[in-house]
Amino acid sequence: MAAPKVGTFTTGLVPLPAENVDTDQIVPARYLKVIDKAGLADALFHDWRFEADGSKKNPPFVIDEPRYAGHAILVAGDNFGTGSSREHAPWALGAFGIKAILSTSFADIFKSNALKNGILPIVLPAQLHGSLMQIAKEDLAATVTIDLSAATMTTPDGATHAFPIDRFSQKMLLEGLDELDYIRTQSDKIAAHESSHPGTINTLQPNTPR
Amino acid sequence: MPQTIIEKIWNQHVVDQQEGAPAILAIDLHLVHEVTSPQAFTGLRARGLKVRRPDRTVATADHSIPTTPRNLPIADEMAAAQVKQLEANCAEFGVPLHGWESPNQGIVHVIGPELGLTQPGATIVCGDSHTATHGAFGALAFGIGTSEVEMVLATQCLLQRKPKTYLVRVDGTLRPGVSAKDIILALIARIGVGGGTGHVFEYAGSAIRALSMEERMTICNMSIEGGARAGLVAPDETTFAYLKGRPHAPQGADWDAAVARWRTLTSDDGATYDKEIVINANTLEPMVTYGTNPGMGLPISGTIPNPADETDPAAARALARALEYMDLHAGDSIIGRPVNTVFIGSCTNGRISDLRLAANVLKGHTVAKGVRVMVVPGSADVKRQAEREGLDTIFRDAGADWREAGCSMCIAMNGDQLAPGEYAISTSNRNFEGRQGKGGRTFLASPLTAAATALTGVIADPRTLPGMSR
Numbered sequence: 001m002a003a004p005k006v007g008t009f010t011t012g013l014v015p016l017p018a019e020n021v022d023t024d025q026i027v028p029a030r031y032l033k034v035i036d037k038a039g040l041a042d043a044l045f046h047d048w049r050f051e052a053d054g055s056k057k058n059p060p061f062v063i064d065e066p067r068y069a070g071h072a073i074l075v076a077g078d079n080f081g082t083g084s085s086r087e088h089a090p091w092a093l094g095a096f097g098i099k100a101i102l103s104t105s106f107a108d109i110f111k112s113n114a115l116k117n118g119i120l121p122i123v124l125p126a127q128l129h130g131s132l133m134q135i136a137k138e139d140l141a142a143t144v145t146i147d148l149s150a151a152t153m154t155t156p157d158g159a160t161h162a163f164p165i166d167r168f169s170q171k172m173l174l175e176g177l178d179e180l181d182y183i184r185t186q187s188d189k190i191a192a193h194e195s196s197h198p199g200t201i202n203t204l205q206p207n208t209p210r
Numbered sequence: 211m212p213q214t215i216i217e218k219i220w221n222q223h224v225v226d227q228q229e230g231a232p233a234i235l236a237i238d239l240h241l242v243h244e245v246t247s248p249q250a251f252t253g254l255r256a257r258g259l260k261v262r263r264p265d266r267t268v269a270t271a272d273h274s275i276p277t278t279p280r281n282l283p284i285a286d287e288m289a290a291a292q293v294k295q296l297e298a299n300c301a302e303f304g305v306p307l308h309g310w311e312s313p314n315q316g317i318v319h320v321i322g323p324e325l326g327l328t329q330p331g332a333t334i335v336c337g338d339s340h341t342a343t344h345g346a347f348g349a350l351a352f353g354i355g356t357s358e359v360e361m362v363l364a365t366q367c368l369l370q371r372k373p374k375t376y377l378v379r380v381d382g383t384l385r386p387g388v389s390a391k392d393i394i395l396a397l398i399a400r401i402g403v404g405g406g407t408g409h410v411f412e413y414a415g416s417a418i419r420a421l422s423m424e425e426r427m428t429i430c431n432m433s434i435e436g437g438a439r440a441g442l443v444a445p446d447e448t449t450f451a452y453l454k455g456r457p458h459a460p461q462g463a464d465w466d467a468a469v470a471r472w473r474t475l476t477s478d479d480g481a482t483y484d485k486e487i488v489i490n491a492n493t494l495e496p497m498v499t500y501g502t503n504p505g506m507g508l509p510i511s512g513t514i515p516n517p518a519d520e521t522d523p524a525a526a527r528a529l530a531r532a533l534e535y536m537d538l539h540a541g542d543s544i545i546g547r548p549v550n551t552v553f554i555g556s557c558t559n560g561r562i563s564d565l566r567l568a569a570n571v572l573k574g575h576t577v578a579k580g581v582r583v584m585v586v587p588g589s590a591d592v593k594r595q596a597e598r599e600g601l602d603t604i605f606r607d608a609g610a611d612w613r614e615a616g617c618s619m620c621i622a623m624n625g626d627q628l629a630p631g632e633y634a635i636s637t638s639n640r641n642f643e644g645r646q647g648k649g650g651r652t653f654l655a656s657p658l659t660a661a662a663t664a665l666t667g668v669i670a671d672p673r674t675l676p677g678m679s680r
Binding site: 001017018019020022024025028029030032033034035036037047052077078079082083084085086087105106107108109112113116117166167168179180182183184186187189190193194197199200201202203204205206207208 | 222223225226230232234236238239245246248249252253256257264265266267273274288289292295306325327329332337338339341353354355357358360361364365366367369371403404407408434437439455456457458459460461464468503505525527528531621623630640643644
């Protein structure tokens with residue numbers, strides 16, 4: 001199946017200078033009762049964005065500020081995405097239009113989930129991250145260009161910075177390849193491993209009745 | 211070369227490792243629940259694929275189901291639809307399901323061990339970050355996203371990069387009133403919620419060896435709160451004694467062969483780790499969190515920290531924001547803070563031993579006036595056992611609410627939740643903003659501390675309870 005394809009894009013920044021933004025803030029648990037992936041844009045950062053009656057907060061939360069409309073790179077504090085394994089978090093970010101998140105680190109499961117949904121979790125050194133956070137707050141016209149094939153980011157000052165991304169994820173995203181399809185190309189090896197590792201777990205049949 | 215148990219389990223499960231690519235890792239047990247699986251089954255259907263190993267897959271409903279009596283329908287239409295979807299998916303794909311009315315239903319991380327499905331040396335995954343719980347048996351167990359749930363359903367494999375290793379050695383003896391929950395809260399307070407990112411914890415040391423399986427599960431459960439996707443304890447006699455005779459545990463000659471194999475699952479002398487930390491159990495106190503992530507915890511005799519004392523401006527900002535959300539003030543004692551609700555349950559502390567500890571504190575007493583105390587067993591089996599022991603009567607007589615099994619107020623998806631501004635002391639695992647209900651405020655603590663607090667209505671030190679010289 002086709003997976004999201006990522007190439008080169010140029011867009012504005014949105015500052016979210018909070019550390020340890022957890023998945024319960026990204027999508028509160030009560031929005032996890034869906035059985036599809038649609039309609040999660042409004043669940044994104046819901047309790048930071050909306051009053052109890054459903055109206056937008058005044059002043060609005062940063063991603064709703066008109067001056068940041070259309071900006072697709074979130075600049076967030078350290079350890080973004082800590083907490084649960086809910087893939088609803090990147091689904092909601094993607095539905096809202098976020099294409100990349102810049103931070104100094106990401107929680108493991110969030111990072112893995114984001115990459116599978118075409119959202120780039122980009123780890124930056126603290127100094128560069130700090131200066132981009134400042135730019136995001138102060139220079140609304142500033143744009144950043146992310147070139148995934150070169151794994152570089154061009155900042156508003158014209159400088160180009162390499163960012164770390166593993167070669168495998170890079171290739172999958174550039175070509176729109178799907179991880180499940182990739183695993184399935186190795187089904188002979190999977191079958192061989194299964195027969196040499198029979199294991200003792202069988203969920204279908206208990207050995208002793210309860 | 212000497213290896214850690216983490217490397218041993220990893221190596222035994224690598225199906226394929228191509229240069230520059232992540233490994234294809236074989237998965238022994240896939241636990242499925244209603245919240246993170248619907249889109250994965252939809253994906254299978256769209257691709258025309260089957261579940262490769264229904265015999266390695268098991269499902270239950272736990273997150274969104276009510277904890278009111280099971281003869282009542284699920285009032286929340288979305289939750290009802292989600293549970294119905296799980297039932298339909300399991301029927302269509304041949305996945306065994308312990309549905310919400312089954313005698314084996316329960317929180318996915320409680321029933322796996324109970325049924326003997328959680329076994330040493332296994333790779334175990336679930337679309338839930340508290341899958342690390344199963345590491346208590348010496349399994350490599352970790353949470354995955356829904357795309358990965360689909361991959362495992364289809365191939366019984368995952369793409370994974372070899373994790374780094376982190377030794378958490380806990381030596382010494384816990385003092386009365388101090389429990390497994392306090393060990394893990396102390397670890398997270400020390401290393402922070404990102405401290406274990408990219409790593410798997412191995413919990414070792416004399417204090418860990420002395421713990422029961424249920425206590426080890428409490429510790430492994432919260433590995434993710436320290437940033438580690440997985441955490442484990444090498445199996446030993448305690449592990450084997452727990453598993454023997456459980457419904458899905460091997461029997462007879464198979465049991466003997468399995469135990470012989472499981473005995474090899476220890477970290478070799480001289481094995482090295484990417485990181486290490488040593489914790490002295492002798493000096494630990496009961497722990498309580500005061501902030502909005504599980505790393506914001508302190509010994510119960512401590513006082514709320516001051517943002518002005520933080521050297522790192524980001525940490526100072528985060529602390530100030532957390533204290534504002536919690537409406538707490540630097541310098542105040544954590545003891546004596548009033549609570550509205552006491553929640554005893556969850557995959558962290560919803561097992562029979564947790565309920566026994568809490569019941570022992572509440573026995574013959576009444577909970578403080580105006581305080582709501584909810585006791586939610588981790589599984590239908592835990593509930594039955596508690597009722598056989600008369601714990602339900604103790605809880606009810608004390609004025610606590612005795613519920614059906616589920617995740618309940620740990621994740622607050624099912625209507626069990628705090629009102630805005632309310633405080634809870636909770637035996638669960640997360641104190642994020644709104645985690646237990648929009649605007650709710652959570653203090654995480656052990657079952658003993660929660661039960662002691664239930665009696666007084668304010669955060670109380672369980673060491674002051676009578677009979678604490680266990």
